[in-house]
Amino acid sequence: MLMPTALQNSYRYCQSIARQRARNFYYGFRLLPRSRRNALCAVYAVMRYCDDVADGNADSVEKAQRLRQWRESLGRALQGDYEGNPILQAFHHAVRQYAIPAEYFWELIAGAEMDLSIHRYRTFEDLHQYCYRVASVVGLCSLHILGFRDPAATMLAEECGIAFQLTNILRDLRQDAQSGRIYLPLEDLERFHYPAEALEAGIANPQFQQLMLFEVARAHSFYQRAFPLIGMVEPESRPALWTLISIYRGILKAIERNPEAVFIRRAGLSGIEKVGVVLRAAALQLQRKAGWEPRWERLHA
Known part of the structure; x- marks a missing residue:
C-alpha cells in the first residue's frame, strides 16, 4: 500500500535526524528492511528529543516543563493529533505497526527527568x-x-x-x-x-x-x-x-x-x-x- 505523502515526509524527517545524530545506531539501521528501518528512525527521533532537552542549556524548571509538554504531545499523537510536529505522525504509525507499548515512552521521559534532579x-x-x-x-x-x-x-x-x-x-x-x-x-x-x-x-x-x-x-x-x-x-x-x-x-x-x-x-x-x-x-x-x-x-x- 502506498504511504500517504504526509506520513512519508514525517518518516523522511525522522530519517534525517537519525542520519545526523545516531552516530553508532544508524550503521545498524541501514541493514534493516525499509519498514523496520523507518520505524526505528521514528522512535530514535522521539528519544533524541528527550536527550536533547535533558542535556540542553536551559534551567531545570524549563527542562521539566518541556519534558511534560513532550509527554502530552506524544499522548495526543497516539490519538492522531500531531500538532504540526514533523516527528509525530511517523511515531504514531510505528507504534501502531509494531505494537510498541506506550508506557515505554513514559518510562523514557521519567529517565530524562531523573537527570534534572x-x-x-x-x-x-x-x-x-x-x-x-x-x-x-x-x-x-x-x-x-x-x-x-x-x-x-x-x-x-x-x-x-x-x-x-x-x-x-x-x-x-x-x-x-x-x-x-x-x-x-x-x-x-x-x-x-x-x-x-x-x-x-x-x-x-x-x-x-x-x-x-x-x-x-x-x-x-x-x-x-x-x-x-x-x-x-x-x-x-x-x-x-x-x-x-x-x-x-x-x-x-x-x-x-x-x-x-x-x-x-x-x-x-x-x-x-x-x-x-x-x-x-x-x-x-x-x-x-x-x-x-x-x-x-x-x-x-
Whole structure:
C-alpha cells in the first residue's frame, strides 16, 4: 500500500535526524528492511528529543516543563493529533505497526527527568533503575520493531540496554563530571578508594585503573547475557542487531585497552572500523539468504 505523502515526509524527517545524530545506531539501521528501518528512525527521533532537552542549556524548571509538554504531545499523537510536529505522525504509525507499548515512552521521559534532579547514585541498584528508563526501554521498543516470538527476549533486551548505557557512562566520564554528573555508583568509588573529587579532576591513578577494570567487567557481563537475543529476533533483523552490539562492545573494548584515555578523548570506533563491522554483517546476511544461518551470538566482533 502506498504511504500517504504526509506520513512519508514525517518518516523522511525522522530519517534525517537519525542520519545526523545516531552516530553508532544508524550503521545498524541501514541493514534493516525499509519498514523496520523507518520505524526505528521514528522512535530514535522521539528519544533524541528527550536527550536533547535533558542535556540542553536551559534551567531545570524549563527542562521539566518541556519534558511534560513532550509527554502530552506524544499522548495526543497516539490519538492522531500531531500538532504540526514533523516527528509525530511517523511515531504514531510505528507504534501502531509494531505494537510498541506506550508506557515505554513514559518510562523514557521519567529517565530524562531523573537527570534534572539526580546527579549521583549511591548504589548500582539505584543506577540500574536509571539505566532501565533511559536505555532498557530503548531496547524494548527496538525489540518490537526487530520482531520476536519468545517472551524471554524481553529480559535480554533489557540487559542489552543496560550494557549499552554502562558503555555510554564509561565513555562520557569526563563530559559528565564536567557538567556535575557522576553516574558511577558512589559505593564503587569508595570500594576502590577513588574519591569523586579525583574523578572530577580527571586523575588517572592506580585506584582509577582498578575501578575502571571493575566497571568494564560489569558491562561485559551484561553483553554476555544479551548475546542470545540476536538469535531470538526475526532473521532479517539479526545482522542489524549484531552490528549494534558489535559497535557498542567495540567501544567498551577500546576503553578497556586504555581506561585513562576517557579523560582525554571520547572513546569510539573510527568510521572505517564501523564500516568494517557493517560489511561483515552484510556478508553474513548474504550467507543466511543462501541457506546458512550464522551463530550470531558467537560472532563477537
